[in-house]
Amino acid sequence: MTDVTKLKSAFPDVVVNVEEYRGDVTVILKQEAFLPVCTFLRDDPDYSFRFLADVTAVDYKDKTPRFVVVYHLLSHEHNQRLRLKVPLDDMNPEIETVVNIWPTANWHERETYDLMGVKFLNHPDLRRILLPYHWDCHPLRKDYPLEGKGEE
Amino acid sequence: MAQPEIKLGEERRGGDTETMEINMGPQHPSTHGVFRAVVELDGETVVKVVPHLGYLHRGIEKIAENRTYHQIIPLTDRLDYMAGASNNLGYCLAVEKLLGIEAPPRAQFIRVIITELSRISSHLFWAGATAHDLGAMTPFFYMVREREQILFFLEMITGARLTPSFFRIGGVAMDLPPEFHDECMKFIKAFPPRVDEYEALLTENVIWKSRTKGVGYLSAEDCIALGISGPMARAAGINWDLRKNQPYSSYDKFDFKAAIYNGCDAYDRYRVRMMEMRQSNEIVRQALEGLPEGDYSVTMKGALKPPAGEVYKAIEAPRGELGFYIISDGTVQPFRMKIRAPTFVNLQSLAKMSEGRLFSDMVASLASVDLVLAEVDR
Numbered sequence: 001m002t003d004v005t006k007l008k009s010a011f012p013d014v015v016v017n018v019e020e021y022r023g024d025v026t027v028i029l030k031q032e033a034f035l036p037v038c039t040f041l042r043d044d045p046d047y048s049f050r051f052l053a054d055v056t057a058v059d060y061k062d063k064t065p066r067f068v069v070v071y072h073l074l075s076h077e078h079n080q081r082l083r084l085k086v087p088l089d090d091m092n093p094e095i096e097t098v099v100n101i102w103p104t105a106n107w108h109e110r111e112t113y114d115l116m117g118v119k120f121l122n123h124p125d126l127r128r129i130l131l132p133y134h135w136d137c138h139p140l141r142k143d144y145p146l147e148g149k150g151e152e
Numbered sequence: 153m154a155q156p157e158i159k160l161g162e163e164r165r166g167g168d169t170e171t172m173e174i175n176m177g178p179q180h181p182s183t184h185g186v187f188r189a190v191v192e193l194d195g196e197t198v199v200k201v202v203p204h205l206g207y208l209h210r211g212i213e214k215i216a217e218n219r220t221y222h223q224i225i226p227l228t229d230r231l232d233y234m235a236g237a238s239n240n241l242g243y244c245l246a247v248e249k250l251l252g253i254e255a256p257p258r259a260q261f262i263r264v265i266i267t268e269l270s271r272i273s274s275h276l277f278w279a280g281a282t283a284h285d286l287g288a289m290t291p292f293f294y295m296v297r298e299r300e301q302i303l304f305f306l307e308m309i310t311g312a313r314l315t316p317s318f319f320r321i322g323g324v325a326m327d328l329p330p331e332f333h334d335e336c337m338k339f340i341k342a343f344p345p346r347v348d349e350y351e352a353l354l355t356e357n358v359i360w361k362s363r364t365k366g367v368g369y370l371s372a373e374d375c376i377a378l379g380i381s382g383p384m385a386r387a388a389g390i391n392w393d394l395r396k397n398q399p400y401s402s403y404d405k406f407d408f409k410a411a412i413y414n415g416c417d418a419y420d421r422y423r424v425r426m427m428e429m430r431q432s433n434e435i436v437r438q439a440l441e442g443l444p445e446g447d448y449s450v451t452m453k454g455a456l457k458p459p460a461g462e463v464y465k466a467i468e469a470p471r472g473e474l475g476f477y478i479i480s481d482g483t484v485q486p487f488r489m490k491i492r493a494p495t496f497v498n499l500q501s502l503a504k505m506s507e508g509r510l511f512s513d514m515v516a517s518l519a520s521v522d523l524v525l526a527e528v529d530r
Contacts, residue, residue: 021461022249050376053466054475054492072464072477072492076376076392083464104379107500115213130206130529139214146218 001025002080006046011037026083031095034086038101041073041082049073049082052098055108057116061142067093067118094119115140171199176514178207184281185525189502189518196511201503205496208529216489221247221321221456224489229315231493232527235274237266237306238469240319245400246465246476247321250458257444259323260402264439265336266309266318267401268432272343273302274470274522275425275432282422282519283354286363291353298346301339308332321456323449333440340437347430354422364419368505368517371416378504379497382472383428384521387413387420394468401467405442406435418520425522428470455484471495471522493527 002025008015014037017028029037041049054072065087073082088095097120098105109120110129117138120126128135137144177188186207192200212231216224228243229236241263248254255263280295303313308329310316318325354360370380372388385392393410395403411427413420460482466475472494481487498521505517 022252022463024463026462052379053473054464054477054490056477056490058479058488070477070490072475074473076390079397081464102379103377104497104500107496111496128206130209132206139211144214146214 002047002078002082004082006044007037007041010040024081024083026085028085028087031086031088034084035096035098035101038071038084038098041084042101046078047082048075048077049080050102051076052102052104052108053081055098055105055112057093057112057118057140059116059140059142064090066090067116069095069112069118071098088118093117094121096121097123099123114138117141178204181285184519184523187499187523187525187528191506191511191514193511198506198509198511198514201506201514203499203502205499205525206529208525210530212530213489213491216486218485220484221458221486224486225319225321226315226317228491229317230526231491231530232274232469232471232474232495232524233314234277234524235267235270235470236315237263237270237318238467238474240317241267241401242465242467242469242474242476244319244321245467246463246478247456247458249463249465250461250478250480251321251456253322253450255323255401256447256450257402258327258446259448261439261443262324262328262448263319263401264403264406265328265436266306266316266324268435268439269302269305270316271432271470272429272436273299273306275429276302278470278519278522279350279354279422279425282516283360285515285519286360288354288357288360291350294346294350294353298343305332305336305339308335320449322452323447325449327448328443336436336440340433340440343433344430347426347433351426355426361419363513364417364422364516364520365415366417366419367509367513368418368421368520369416370501370505374501374504378501380472380501382468382470382494382498382522383411383421383424384472384498384501386411387424388416389414394466394473398466400465403435406438408432408435408438418516421520421522457482457484466492469494471524471527472498491530493530495521495524496528496530499523499528 004018014030014033019026041047051074053074057069060066067088069086071084112118114128114130171192171194173192176191178186188204190202212227228239231239276295276299280292283291307313310318372390375385375388391412396410408431411424413423458480462479464477466473475492477490478486479488506514
């Protein structure tokens with residue numbers, strides 16, 4: 001299981017909370033200044049999370065914060081996984097891109113933007129990826145119906 | 153209207169060449185489904201590739217949020233239909249992790265048998281179709297012959313050839329049929345010489361080598377930066393196989409090697425897959441011989457309601473890391489299910505592999521990704 005003591009002591013102001021469930025460690029980060037944490041996690045030899053497995057977002061509907069962006073990291077060197085969660089501002093669901101840290105984030109972030117409507121700032125090519133370009137809704141949001149409105 | 157001025161060869165080479173944009177797909181045969189890439193060409197050299205996806209998007213994640221946990225199983229094998237069992241396995245393991253339960257040993261072995269047979273069938277079809285894309289018609293028929301046998305086995309066990317939906321949360325649907333053991337043993341004995349046959353057709357084939365060697369080059373660093381997993385990463389020398397490194401479903405009980413090559417190109421991706429077929433065959437043999445007695449499923453009563461929480465479970469699917477991220481809110485339906493589809497991520501490398509190379513090599517690069525669009529688009 002990933003030991004996050006060093007991360008916590010390096011970024012005491014950014015790490016809001018650490019949760020553990022069924023062996024998965026989740027670190028909840030503040031949106032401001034979460035990029036340096038990502039760079040640290042990638043470059044620090046004790047972590048070496050050089051592989052970003054997945055980026056997605058969750059819509060908690062009536063709760064605050066409503067949108068949370070989730071990153072799944074993997075370190076081949078240490079054979080460990082880590083999940084980062086970054087809650088977003090309700091009015092303005094947007095977050096800095098991590099493409100410059102993990103290039104693989106490009107399509108993941110496009111997908112998250114496409115289906116969940118989270119904007120990734122400074123993303124090199126933030127277009128829809130799965131839905132048609134003219135679509136104007138984000139179907140994975142909880143207020144988007146399973147059938148009916150929104151279908152062509 | 154004035155005739156456009158026709159420029160002849162000599163003049164055009166003078167530096168005023170224009171690039172041309174062509175549409176590869178959505179119906180191009182090498183895309184194996186509905187994938188479209190807008191390719192900018194300078195002569196025969198690829199300048200830029202812009203992939204367009206989503207023709208097969210069915211919103212499986214959205215549907216899953218409105219189904220019970222058991223009802224989702226048949227959705228998952230519609231992702232990567234070439235190896236449906238892997239998807240079922242990944243999903244079932246994720247829900248089992250959420251519940252904190254484990255399938256009984258016999259069920260784990262049955263799962264391994266079915267999953268590894270699917271892996272062989274998936275790799276066989278890949279090799280045949282790729283050889284076909286690159287102009288070799290014959291290997292396809294050889295490979296489909298063995299694939300047909302595996303599909304016959306899958307049908308014998310599960311009742312379906314491509315979409316088994318045979319695994320259940322906590323086990324499998326039923327025990328192996330009595331005639332399966334002997335039939336499968338026959339196949340396992342006959343299979344390695346058949347792989348030798350395929351290799352005789354391709355491995356040292358001059359045309360095959362010249363079409364794949366050095367084509368679709370991706371270094372180990374590029375692979376990690378682009379999030380590439382599975383045979384593509386192992387062909388770049390990355391010693392990473394989740395069956396070995398993070399064993400699940402009893403894989404630690406089998407003796408097999410992860411297939412690692414260092415060529416970083418389409419040729420070594422082919423060799424990795426060939427080697428993996430032999431290894432998978434070996435795993436199936438060990439699983440059949442060591443099949444434990446006992447239950448094939450845990451007994452669960454009442455509606456399946458995992459406690460509130462979230463897990464990420466990844467397995468080594470034939471195409472790479474297949475992950476399921478499931479959030480439960482304590483009800484009968486998942487609150488959110490995200491599928492980390494390996495080919496969606498691996499496909500992102502297409503531009504990197506093909507830009508600056510010949511257009512005909514792009515077909516080999518694309519084929520070496522082992523594309524299944526149903527999984528890319530979900």
